[in-house]
Amino acid sequence: MHTPSKGIPLKHLRASLAIGTALTAMIALSSCASNESTPAASGSGSAASSTGTLSGQLNGQGSSAQGNAQTQWIKDFQTANSGVTINYNPVGSGAGRTAFESGGAQYAGSDTYLSDAEVKGTFALCNGQGIDLPDYISPIALAFNVKGVTALKLDATTIAKIFSGKITTWNDPAIKALNSGVSLPSTKIDPVHRSDKSGTTHNLTDYLNKTAPSVWTAAGADAFPFKTGEGAQGTSGVVAAIKGGNGTIGYIDNSQVGSLPVAQIKVGSTYVTPSADGAAAAAEAGTVASGRDASDFAIDVNRTTTDSKQYPITLISNLIVCKQYKDPAIGKVVSAYATYVTSTEGQAAAAKVAGSAPMSAALIAKVQAVAKAIK
Amino acid sequence: MTSSPAVAPPVSAKPVRRPGDLIFSGTALAAGLLILVALAAVAVFLVGESIPALGVKKADLPVGFSTFLEYAGPLVFGTVWAALLALVIAVPLSLGIALFISHYAPRRVARGLGYVIDLLAAVPSVVYGLWGITVLAPFVQPFYTFLNTYLGWVPFFSGSVSATGRTVLTVAVVLAVMVLPIITALCREVFLQTPRLQEEAAYALGATRWEMIRISVLPFGRAGIVSAVMLGLGRALGETLAVAMVLSPAVVVSFFVLTTQNPTTIAANIALQFPDSYGISVNVLIATGLVLFVITFVVNALARGIVSRTSVGRNN
Numbered sequence: 001m002h003t004p005s006k007g008i009p010l011k012h013l014r015a016s017l018a019i020g021t022a023l024t025a026m027i028a029l030s031s032c033a034s035n036e037s038t039p040a041a042s043g044s045g046s047a048a049s050s051t052g053t054l055s056g057q058l059n060g061q062g063s064s065a066q067g068n069a070q071t072q073w074i075k076d077f078q079t080a081n082s083g084v085t086i087n088y089n090p091v092g093s094g095a096g097r098t099a100f101e102s103g104g105a106q107y108a109g110s111d112t113y114l115s116d117a118e119v120k121g122t123f124a125l126c127n128g129q130g131i132d133l134p135d136y137i138s139p140i141a142l143a144f145n146v147k148g149v150t151a152l153k154l155d156a157t158t159i160a161k162i163f164s165g166k167i168t169t170w171n172d173p174a175i176k177a178l179n180s181g182v183s184l185p186s187t188k189i190d191p192v193h194r195s196d197k198s199g200t201t202h203n204l205t206d207y208l209n210k211t212a213p214s215v216w217t218a219a220g221a222d223a224f225p226f227k228t229g230e231g232a233q234g235t236s237g238v239v240a241a242i243k244g245g246n247g248t249i250g251y252i253d254n255s256q257v258g259s260l261p262v263a264q265i266k267v268g269s270t271y272v273t274p275s276a277d278g279a280a281a282a283a284e285a286g287t288v289a290s291g292r293d294a295s296d297f298a299i300d301v302n303r304t305t306t307d308s309k310q311y312p313i314t315l316i317s318n319l320i321v322c323k324q325y326k327d328p329a330i331g332k333v334v335s336a337y338a339t340y341v342t343s344t345e346g347q348a349a350a351a352k353v354a355g356s357a358p359m360s361a362a363l364i365a366k367v368q369a370v371a372k373a374i375k
Numbered sequence: 376m377t378s379s380p381a382v383a384p385p386v387s388a389k390p391v392r393r394p395g396d397l398i399f400s401g402t403a404l405a406a407g408l409l410i411l412v413a414l415a416a417v418a419v420f421l422v423g424e425s426i427p428a429l430g431v432k433k434a435d436l437p438v439g440f441s442t443f444l445e446y447a448g449p450l451v452f453g454t455v456w457a458a459l460l461a462l463v464i465a466v467p468l469s470l471g472i473a474l475f476i477s478h479y480a481p482r483r484v485a486r487g488l489g490y491v492i493d494l495l496a497a498v499p500s501v502v503y504g505l506w507g508i509t510v511l512a513p514f515v516q517p518f519y520t521f522l523n524t525y526l527g528w529v530p531f532f533s534g535s536v537s538a539t540g541r542t543v544l545t546v547a548v549v550l551a552v553m554v555l556p557i558i559t560a561l562c563r564e565v566f567l568q569t570p571r572l573q574e575e576a577a578y579a580l581g582a583t584r585w586e587m588i589r590i591s592v593l594p595f596g597r598a599g600i601v602s603a604v605m606l607g608l609g610r611a612l613g614e615t616l617a618v619a620m621v622l623s624p625a626v627v628v629s630f631f632v633l634t635t636q637n638p639t640t641i642a643a644n645i646a647l648q649f650p651d652s653y654g655i656s657v658n659v660l661i662a663t664g665l666v667l668f669v670i671t672f673v674v675n676a677l678a679r680g681i682v683s684r685t686s687v688g689r690n691n
Contacts, residue, residue, distance in 0.1 A: 064650070092650030168535075190538035190635060195624050197651035218438055222651050225438040230539060230623040230635035233647060237508070237620065244513045245538035 055083030056333045062088075062096020062109035063317050065199055065253065066136045069350035070109060073341050076349055080340075084333055093199055093317075094222070100130065100320055106330055107338075108320040109136075111199020112222070113289070113298035125330070126322030131296040133367050135341045136317035136350060137283045137357045139274035140200055143260040144249040145242050146170055148185060153178045155266035156211035162249065163191045163208070164215060165228030170247060178266070185247075192241045192250030195231030197222035203301075203315045204251045210303040211312070253315070254279075255355020265313065268306030276357035278311030284360040285310055295323055295370040314357075324375045335374035342367045421665040427655055428662035435655045437626065443659060447666050449626045453638030454667065457543055457618065458611035460632070461550035466604055469555050473562035478588060489563065496556035504620030507549040508541065512621065515548070516540030519633045534631035541623040544632040549617050554607035561606065565599030566592050598682045605678030609671055618643035641667040 060070065067090035074086045091099075093110040100108035103124030113132040123130045142159065144152060149170070154162075158174050161167040167174055171184040194201045199222065206220025218225035230248075232241040235256050242248045242260060249263070254274045264271035272278055282301050289298035303312045319338055325331035340346045347358035359367070433441045440446040472492060476485045516539065523536040569592045577587040593600075624639030624647070639647075641663050649660055 092652075094651040094653035098653045188535065188538065192539075195619075195622075195639075196647040199651075221438065223437050223648070227439065227625050227627055227636060230537065230541065231625065232541070232623065233619050240508050241539050241541060241623070244508070244540070245516065247538045 053083075054081045054333055054336055056329055057085045058087070058106045058330070058333055058337065059104075060086065060088040060096075060107045060109060061091050061099045061105040062320070063093045063111045063136075063199065064090035065111055065138065065315065066090070066109040066317050066354075068354040069136055069356060072349050072353040073337075073346055076346075077337055077340050081336070084337075086337065092197070094197070097320060100125075106321075106325075107334055109317060110320050111315060111317045112202055113316075113318050114296075114320060116291070119292060119296070123322060125325055125327070127324040127326055129293060129296075129323065130320050131293060131323050131370070132298050132318040132320055133338055133342060133371060134283060134297050134299055134316050134359065134363065135319040135338075135346075135367075136315075136354075137279050137359055138315045138317070138355070139254040139276070139279035139311045139357060140203055140251050140313045140315055141254040141257050141274040142249060142251050142263040142265070142313075143239075143242055143257050144263060145246065145260060146185065146187060146248075147246050149182060150261050151179075151182065152261070152263040153266065153271045154263045156208060157215055159265075160208045160212040160215040162189055163193065163204075163229060164226050165191075166215065187247035190245050190248045191229035192232055192238050192248055193224040193229055194235075194238060195224075195233050199315055199317065200235070200251060200253060204313060207303045207313045251313075253355070265311070267308050267310065267312060270308040272308055272311055274311050274313070276351065278309065279314040279357035280360045280363075281307075282310040282312055282314040283316055283357075284363045286316070293323065295373070297367060297370070321374060323370075323373075328375060331375045335371060338371035338374060339368060342371050418668070421661060421668055424658055425662035425665045426658075428658040431655055431659055436659065440626070443662060446626065446659065447663050449628045449638055450641045450644055450663055451666060451670065452628045453543075453624075453626075454612055454640040454642070454670065456630075456638055457546055457550065457622075457640050458608055460543065460547035461554060461611045462604065462608055464547060464551035465554045465558060465607060468551070469558035469562060469603075469607075470600070472555075472559045473566055474588060474592070476559075476563050477566035478584065478592065489560075492556050492559050494556075495552065496560075500553065500614060500616045501620075503549050503553055504617040507545060507617060507621035511548065512540035512545050514540070515545055519544070523633050531630060531632050534629075534634040536633045537623065537635045539623070539635075541621055542633050542635070543622065543637040546618055546622045546637070547632075549621055550611045550614055553614060553617065554610050557610055558603045558607040561603035562596065562600055565596040565603070568599075569595045601681045602678055605674060605681075608674055608678075612640075612671060612674065613642055613667070614640075615642040615646045619646045641670075 070088040096108035097110050099105040171186050201224050202220050202222045208216035209219050232238045235252050238250045238252050242250045264273050286299040286301045299316050301314050305312055321334050350356045351358045431443050519536050522532045526532045573591040577591045618640050623635045625636045645660050
């Protein structure tokens with residue numbers, strides 16, 4: 001045997017390996033750097049009521065819907081209270097609640113409030129139980145992309161039929177009946193849902209289950225319940241899918257709609273466009289779950305409302321904290337942070353960066369009273 | 376490749392052992408053991424966390440599933456299905472590229488092409504995912520409509536065609552691009568090892584270049600090709616991010632490749648469901664991870680078996 005005369009391979013392989021390694025290293029390094037950017041500097045001035053004496057470190061985990069708002073709140077709060085460091089990790093609502101209950105996080109952000117079972121369970125950091133404080137409200141829009149259609153009116157039953165695959169074309173009589181004067185094509189409907197678990201899905205499915213129970217038989221849940229339609233990862237994935245196809249419709253946070261047209265939803269006898277005011281009104285009119293601590297704001301939006309001032313597909317995300325912390329030093333910082341987050345300024349800051357709906361003055365007053373009393 | 380370097384020393388001569396030998400054999404042993412320990416630790420973790428999932432109740436599983444096996448079955452199918460489709464696309468392409476580089480291209484072209492193919496391996500999977508969802512899916516959608524309309528009688532292409540192109544076929548194309556550099560690089564190396572004498576002998580018998588490749592290069596490289604394909608398969612089975620981003624997933628068994636309801640893979644399903652899972656649903660996901668672990672083992676074992684069998688007969 002003799003060696004092959006076309007002798008490039010080994011050297012060749014080594015060189016390309018070196019290039020590969022270098023690239024990988026560069027990518028790894030750059031991603032490190034972007035993670036390390038501290039949200040400490042550059043505040044927006046109008047921040048948190050400064051007491052100046054606070055210090056300590058908080059770790060929060062949970063809802064990714066709150067992610068942008070939390071980043072802004074933390075930035076503002078740390079600017080006003082230089083002795084405080086807060087980290088928020090948007091790992092998802094479920095993981096956030098679990099971490100908070102087991103003591104891994106001092107507070108959690110969650111798109112669903114603590115379940116009855118969770119409230120009865122133990123909270124490692126609390127004397128007593130954990131409570132829900134609404135801090136982030138957002139209307140969920142039904143955005144669509146159908147060639148030639150710029151406005152669309154839908155009611156709950158029709159939405160339920162579209163997302164459960166019972167209506168398959170845009171010129172279906174049920175859709176036509178709601179949209180007189182609009183010429184609807186015979187294009188197939190491609191309903192897009194979240195393929196990951198999501199509070200957005202939970203709110204839409206809860207709305208459909210309560211308003212159209214004969215069509216939408218599954219209870220509200222984080223995971224999309226039916227094997228129909230198209231799945232996409234995250235809000236940005238759903239937006240990309242809607243934009244990428246003709247005949248698509250999907251549900252997304254209203255702040256992420258961009259240039260896509262949005263369906264009006266039938267409430268009572270009128271059609272309502274998703275708006276911050278409608279979401280705030282729905283949150284204020286919601287009922288607080290019974291059988292809980294008086295300071296626990298586990299708000300259920302009234303999905304079957306007939307008041308056209310309210311937009312019923314509204315997500316209420318909560319700050320989950322202890323009413324009383326075992327360590328009073330933590331309680332003091334959490335109280336100050338929660339007070340800022342739920343204040344008029346905090347809500348305005350979130351609306352600016354994340355496009356959420358600021359809570360109404362009446363709700364703010366109620367929540368603030370509890371936030372200030374955290375020990 | 377087959378004989379291990381640590382052969383017992385000859386009986387007659389007394390072995391000379393210098394410090395370097397001791398240090399080297401010690402570190403080599405430690406490296407070997409470390410990988411076994413790491414593997415064992417992963418296995419212990421997976422098994423330990425999976426046990427609660429086996430007796431999971433219907434209420435803790437996603438809607439529509441009553442037992443763990445019922446949930447895991449379609450995921451196993453999806454994992455293998457997507458990987459197989461990817462290989463169907465990637466293997467012929469890779470063999471073609473490898474043969475072109477080793478036996479057809481002028482040396483300068485071959486070198487450049489080799490670099491480019493190897494660079495494909497350095498692209499992170501998130502970039503492939505973004506490319507798949509923003510460029511490839513919208514681009515292939517009209518072709519899917521075409522296939523569905525005119526070739527709908529082929530079972531794979533029937534069903535209701537996706538409006539966005541985010542189907543298992545698109546995922547297979549993305550995966551194929553990702554495994555292509557691995558298979559190509561290995562096959563190229565193997566083909567270049569073909570004994571020159573055998574090639575010359577084939578030419579001497581009057582073979583054309585293609586006939587020479589068929590009777591000397593391919594039989595010689597058979598074992599290498601199989602192990603290259605198996606390495607590619609391993610990569611395709613475990614790929615997570617690109618699948619999670621591109622696929623429109625459902626936990627179903629379906630052979631349609633153009634619809635919105637596509638069987639999803641274990642890895643992508645874990646990535647999508649894990650962040651908002653808690654309690655026993657986390658155990659369920661980890662248990663599916665254990666299943667993936669087992670599948671990869673089986674694939675590797677099969678590959679070893681095939682390689683050892685084909686390499687025995689290769690010089691007949």
